[in-house]
Amino acid sequence: MTSPSPLRRTRLRPTDLLRLGMIGPRTRKMRTALSALGISLGIAAVIAVTGISASNQAHLLARLDRLGSNLITVTPGRGTDQQPAPLPPTAEKMLANIAPVQQVTATGATKAEVYRNDLVPKEQTGSIAVLATRLNLMDVLHATLLRGKWLDEASANLPVTVLGDQAAQRLGVTAPGERVRLGGQWYAVTGILAPNDLAPELATSALVGWPQATAHLGADGTAATVYLRTHPERVPDVQAVAGATANPANPSKVAVSRPSDLLTARNETKGALTGLVLSLAGVALLVGGVGIANTMVVGVMERRGEIGLRRALGARGGQIAAQFLLEAVLMGGIGGIGGLIVGALTVYGYALAQGWPASIPFHTVVAGPVVAVIVAALAGLHPALRAARASPTDALRSA
Incomplete structure (x- = not known):
């Protein structure tokens, strides 16, 4: 009789990792939709706050320029x-x-x-x-x-x-x-x-x-x-x-x-509004990050049985962490794009109603989805590591 060949450690291909990352969004559609909605609202708030503030700033600065600054x-x-x-x-x-x-x-x-x-x-x-x-x-x-x-x-x-x-x-x-x-x-x-x-x-x-x-x-x-x-x-x-x-x-x-004094007023107004925009954007991002982290922690707790089963079948801790981290990134990307669309529509609608020139800073348009992904990754990092450290027996026992 020939002796069985020794077990070899395998690596997940990117396509396999992507399929694993899509398990959560596919099987828990309602939770995924609500999570993405929370992220979208956070990014939409950032886009809306910065866009409306920038539109108001553009309107005010244009008025000061017309006056002669x-x-x-x-x-x-x-x-x-x-x-x-x-x-x-x-x-x-x-x-x-x-x-x-x-x-x-x-x-x-x-x-x-x-x-x-x-x-x-x-x-x-x-x-x-x-x-x-x-x-x-x-x-x-x-x-x-x-x-x-x-x-x-x-x-x-x-x-x-x-x-x-x-x-x-x-x-x-x-x-x-x-x-x-x-x-x-x-x-x-x-x-x-x-x-x-x-x-x-x-x-x-x-x-x-x-x-x-x-x-x-x-x-x-x-x-x-x-x-x-x-x-x-x-x-x-x-x-x-x-x-x-x-x-x-x-x-x-x-x-x-x-x-004239209008130029001084213009510069002071621009600086004050810029500081206000950055402060509000920071608050919106903080709230969005906390929401994403809470969603991921709950998701890990609910799926302890799945985590234990995969660990028992030979999945390594890094693969478990990568799965949950990828889920967080996917939700962040979907939510970021959705938030960009909702925020932009809000800005243009509000500016049109006020008679202002609609203005959304280009760096905000680019940074919105990128920041959503980064915040989602950071927020999902701790839950992903927690899932990776879970013992198969403890996870199966608590399922």
Whole structure:
């Protein structure tokens, strides 16, 4: 008789391990569904919290940007004689070439004065400045009109003007269509500007199209004030180079406005909301991890008979641990993907209802399912090791 061959230790192939890992989800569908639902709700909470907070943050920051936190004003500085030093003719174009600058507009000085009619004494100017203006001034400054309409390509070449609200009041103009005496000629008023906190000097100005001012009102085509809209995160960088860019020969003779208090408020708001998002996400992940761990511990206790039988049939402790760990990872992956979908739908629905721009950070979209798997693996590690250490006889006795 031939002696039996000695027993050899076998290794589970990846496909076998996957089939073992699917035993629990297949045979306990309700518990698996509820476990995955718990994980999904945890990840959905993370996605929803971060997405809604990010959407709210984007909405608030956009409002601050519209108010002018990313607006820089470049004006002539003063020379050694304390007289204003005009900006070079190329200043506006050079400033527009700064990479983070998104929009540029300007106003230019003229030699004209404005009066209600030709009977008003010359010395009674009402302190109203006549300015040449670019057509995109309203857009860059986010200005609005009380009445009438703004200049366009056609009217920029015609004797028409738009008055600031205080200028209209001083001139006694109450509605578009009235005429004022400007530079010795009659100009029709097409609109009246609403007050604008970003450029209060416009309130006491009469604005004329750049071509008309250059041809008939003594404007030399040089910008007297340049307004820059920059990338919100690059305001300090643009501020640092604006003077040298506008006037490379004499950068000290250029006055560059500092970012307003709105920029400080913007940065503080962004930091506070980011900290809040991270804190809430951490809490949601902690709750999700505790739920997964509880589910896995209960699952091990319920399946002690199965564990004992497999150990009695020769399964090693590592194989038992791998089975339960894989079950946890599978539940985490399913729950993570489901939570991502539910959370994203929640964010987009809430943002749509509030009229906000929907925003879900890309790292959250990627990290959601990944974190679910990692948390599930960590939460299932202790129950898996506990199952691996179970004695076959004790497990069968307690089944």
